[in-house]
Amino acid sequence: MNELIVSSVYPPTGNLLEALIHISNEVFSMEKLPFVQMKNISSMVRRIKILTSLFEEIQETSSAARLPPSSILCLAELSCVIQKVKLLIEICKEGSSLWNLMQTELISNQFHALIKEMDNALDILPLRLLNVTVDTKEQVELLHKQAKRADLFIDPRDIQKREEILQLVATNCDRKSKNKGLIDFERVKQSFNSIGLTTSLDYEEEISKLETQAEKQAGTGGLIAVSNINSLISLISLSKTAILEEEHLMNKQNLKQTVSINVLPDQSSSYYSLVSDIPDELRCPISLDLIRDPVIVASGHTYDRNSIAQWINSGHHTCPKSGQRLIHMALIPNYALKSLIQQWCEDNNIPITEFKSTPSVSESSSSKIKKYGKAVDYISATKASTDAVKMTAEFLVGKLATGSPDIQRQAAYELRLLAKSGMDNRRIIAESGAIPFLVTLLGSRDPRIQENAVTALLNLSIHENNKILIMSAGAIDSLIGVLQSGKTMEARGNAAAAIFSLSVIDEYKVIIGARTKAIPALVGLLKDGTTAGKRDAAIALFNLAVYDANRQSIVLAGAVPLLIDLLMDDKAGITDDSLAVLALVLGCNEGLQALRKSRILVPLLVDLLRFGSSKGKDHSITLLLGLCKDSGEEIAGRLLMNPRSIPSLQSLAADGSLRARRKADALLRLLNRCCFQSQ
Secondary structure, three states: HHHHHHHOOOHHHHHHHHHHHHHHHHHHHHOOOOOOHHHHHHHHHHHHHHHHHHHHHHHHHHHHHHHOHHHHHHHHHHHHHHHHHHHHHHHHHHHHHHHHHOOOOHHHHHHHHHHHHHHHHHHHOOOHOOOOOOOHHHHHHHHHHHHHHHOOOHHHHHHHHHHHHHHHHHHHOOOOOOHHHHHHHHHHHHHHOOOOOOOOHHHHHHHHHHHHHHHHHHHOOHHHHHHHHHHHHHHHHHHHHHHHHHOOOHHHHHHHHHHHHOOOOOOHHHHHHHHHOHHHHHHHOOOOOOOOOEOOOOOOOOOHHHHHHHHHHHHEOOOOOOOOOOOOOEEEEEEHHHHHHHHHHHOOOOOOHHHHEEEEEOHHHHHEEEEEOOOOOHHHHHHHHHHHHHHHHHHHHHHHOOHHHHHHHHHHHHHHHOOOHHHHHHHHHHHHHHHHHHHHHOOOOOOOHHHHHHHHHHHHOOOOHHOOOOOOOOHHHHHHHHHHHHOHHHHHHHHHHHHHHHHHHHHHHHHHOOOOOOHHHHHHHHHOOOOOHHHHHHHHHHHHHOOHHHHHHHHHHHHHHHHHHOOOOOOOOOOOHHHHHHHHHHHHHHHHHHHHHOOHHHHHHHHHHHHOHHHHHHHHHHHHHHHHHOOOOOHHHHHHHHHOOOHHHHHHHHHHOOHHHHHHHHHHHHHHHHHHHHO
C-alpha cells in the first residue's frame, strides 16, 4: 500500500534500494581519486559507506509493504544526493586539476551543500520504525548529527598549493627577457607533482582540459577567468619544455616564441579595462561581471541566467541578494535591461556577440555532465516532489482518521518528521486535512501519540496560513491541556512552543491570554519544565506580554519571582528571555510593585550591566530606570549603595547601544539628583 503512494513519482521501493546500493558502490569503489578536495571527497565517501549498510539491511530485512512512506521519500532524496556526489567527484577527478584548485572555495561549498541536503533527507527518516540493527541505527544517528553540525571545510593544503602555483604564475607573467632564468623549475615541478601532474602525458592532458575550460569561460563572458587560465597554460607549457624535455630544449629564441603563444593577446587586456568600467546596475550580483542574459527570479531581482542557474543547480532555493525564499524557479527574461546592456556595449565598442545570450549551466557544462544528465527542469522537479509529498500526506492523514492506536502513533510520527523541513511540506500537509485529526489526538492517553501530534502541530504552525487553520480547528484549548498536564515533558514544552508560534499574530495574543488556564500553565512549565521547556515557556510569555492586558495575568500567576530566579540559573540559559519578559511586565503597576519587592533583583541587574549580552544590558538598564522612576527612591538608594553600579552605568553610557546609552545617561542624572537631595 505504501509503495503505491509514491509509485507515480518514484520507482518501486525494491528498485529504489537496488539503485541506491548500486550507485553507492560506484562512489566508494572509484579508483584514482583526485589530488584536490581529498578530505571532502574521503569524508563524503565515508558517509555513503555508512548509508550503504543501512540500504542493504533495509533490503534484507524489510519488505516494501512495511516501509513507512516517509522513509521512501527519504530514500528517494538520498538517491538524488548520492547521484550529485558521484557527479561532483567525477568532475573533480576528470576535470582540470589546476582549475579545480583555483575553484577550491566554490567546490568546497558544493560538497558542504550536499552534506546539508543529506541532513535534510535524514530529517524525515523514521529510523525507529525501520527493522535494522542497533549498530546501524547508532551509526546513522551519529552520521545525521555530524551532518547537522558540519561546517564548511576548505582544505588548507589545497589553499597552500594554490598560493604556491599563483606565485609561480605571477613570476612567469611578470618576468622580463633578461630574467628568464629566475623561474625555479624544480619548485614548479614539485607543485605540479602535488596535484598529480608527473608525466609529459599528464601535462598535455592538463593543457587540453584548461583549453576546454577557457573556451567555456570565453563563451560565458568570463574574461578574467580566461586570462587566468591562459596564464596557467603558459606556465605548464614552459614547465613541460624546461623540465620534462630538457634534452630537447630549444634555443632561447624558440623558447621565447613558445611562451608568447600562450600569453593572452593585447585584446584581452583591453577587454579587461573595458569590463572593469561596467556600471553597477549592469553587473550580475553573483559574478559581478556584465550581465549577458538578464533574467528576473521570483524575488524580483535580476541576475545573469548562467550565474543564477548555477546557484539553483547547487541546491539553493533563496534569492542570493535578499535571502528571500523563491516560491518558484522560473527565470523570466528582463528585455528592458537587455536592451540597455546592448546599448552600453555599442557605446563602448564592445562586440555584442561577446555578450549574447548563453545557454543554461546544464547545456554549457562539460561533456561529462551531459553524459550523466540533461538540463534540469526545476518546475517539473518541484512538481514531482510536491506530488510525492501530497500523496504521502493524504495516505498518512487517512491512517490518522481510521487507524488503530499503533497506526495513528506511526502516522503522527511520520507527519511530524515530514512537517519538520520545508514550507511546501507544511502547506501540503495542512491542505491534506491533517490539522483537525492532529488536534483530536492531543487528547490521546498514549504519551507517544500525544507527543507526536503536538510536535507535528508545532512544525505546521511555522507556516503563516497554518496558524489560522490550527486556531480555526479549536486547537488552543487542547494545547493548553497538554501544556498543563501533558503525558511527557517534551509534549508540554512543544505545546508551549506551539502557543508561542501562534501568538505571533496579534489577534491570537488576545484570544490565548483570555483563556484562564493558558498563562498559569506557562508559568507552571517555567517552574517545573526542562531547560528547553522553560525557554519555550519564557518566549511564549514574552509574546503574550506584548499585549498590555496580559501583563497583569502574568504577574498574578507568579511569574516574576520565577523569572528573577532564572536570571541566576546558568544551566537554563534563558537570561535574556527572562529579562525581556520582566521588562514588559514592568509596564503594569502590579509588575512594578512585584519587581520592587525583590531584594536580589538590583544587584543581579548591576552585574548584568557588566557581564550580560548586548540585549541583556538593554533590558537591564530598562528595568533599573523603570524601577527608579516614579517614587523609586528606595531602589535608587540601593543602587547608590552598590559600589559597582555607578562604574557599570558609566561604562554602559560610553560603550552601550544607542538606546542603552540614552537610558544610562538618564539613570545617572536621576541618581545624581537623589544623591543631592539626600545630602
